[in-house]
Amino acid sequence: MTPFHTSSLRVVLLGAGRVASQLGPALVQAGHQVVHIWSRTTASAEALAALLPGAQVLPSLDMASLPVADVYLLAVPDAAIPVLLAQAHFPANALVAHTSGTVPLSVFSGCPEVRGGVFYPLQTFSQGRDVDWQTVPLCIEATGPAAEELLLALGATLSRSVQRVGTPQRQSIHIAAVFACNFTNHLLGISHALLQQQALPLALLGPLLQETVEKALAYPPFTVQTGPAARHDTPTLDRHRAALAGHTQWLEIYNLLTDSIQRQGTGLPANNQGPVKL
CATH class of the missing domain: 1.10.1040.20 (ProC-like, C-terminal domain)
Structure with missing residues (x-):
């Protein structure tokens, strides 16, 4: 973990969905300023901005240059990231980071005027449910060491688990x-x-x-597999299949998972005491 610390940062949040709606308040609580919010749906941006003191809504990305900020966080669907990068005009040398788990850092290769990065929170987000950001692992990556240090420091103000990935x-x-x-x-x-x-x-x-x-979480999961598939309990498996006969899709899932468990191995746990029956 980097020893670098940061003071309050000015953040532009692009997106107002499930990730952004939790990330925005967390940033403010950590002492940062969310100065602008943009969303494809203006109403969503306005609703989120109303929760963040001083935040203003950007009505459009079609402007000569976005307002100046320390960090621009892209909390949008994966497919929208390259589209947004092509559309938005960031200030020269801006630090722009997306929050995706799958989009590669190389998505910024076509934007040499910015410093690209990744600020990926490893958590599931749902409307109406708050998460404890202190426990959320944050995966950080950037195109340069200075950008990476800043993102690591920003992450450290939110979470106890921040690492380069x-x-x-x-x-x-x-x-x-x-x-x-x-x-x-x-x-x-x-x-x-x-x-x-x-x-x-x-x-x-x-x-x-x-x-x-x-x-x-305590043992390698494959070693503590239990249940009728692991013990090759054919009578029980057959009864389950008969009960699921009216749900063909669920029966297909049941059979696929049963086959996967049986192909994986015997299901013996690490202590070799044998699986606990259910």
């Missing part, structure tokens, strides 16, 4: 995050729907989910 590693992190977060949430959605069919709450699975996550 190159594009290949960041992209791998993002894929892993999709499996851990997005796919897991979809599976929980299926679990919720199955329980609702029996008038049961998803909260019933709460202790199981907590133990699953804690165990996966």
Whole structure:
């Protein structure tokens, strides 16, 4: 972690979606100034600006030069990043960083007039749910050491976990995050729907989910795999498949995951005590 510290920075936030709506207030709380906000939807920019003292809405990017700031953060969908970079006119030598987990640093190669960077928060963001930014890992990358130091220092005002992460590693992190977060949430959605069919709450699975996550963080997850697929419990697998017969898409997912678990290995945990049955 860099020892470099920064005072209050002037930030222009381009985007007003789920990431920006959480990042903007976090920046202000950390002592920075979000001086301007732009969004493709003006109403979204106005709603976010209303929460940030002194923030003004940029009605358009079609101007000779954007207002001067210390950092320009691009919190927009991945596909919009190259479009925005081509459209916006940043001041010479501006520090411009996107918040994407997958877009490479090389996206700035066509913008030699700016210093490009990445300011990627490894977290899921939803409207109406605040996150503890002190716990959010921030992955930093930049085209030059000075820009990188400034982004590291900015990150350190928000989070206790800030580190340099190159594009290949960041992209791998993002894929892993999709499996851990997005796919897991979809599976929980299926679990919720199955329980609702029996008038049961998803909260019933709460202790199981907590133990699953804690165990996966304590041991290599493949080594603590449990369940009928891991123990090749064919009668149970067949009963599950029969119960899912009316949900062909869910049955396909069930079969794919069962096959993946069985191909991965025996499911023996690191202590070799054998998997706990569920």
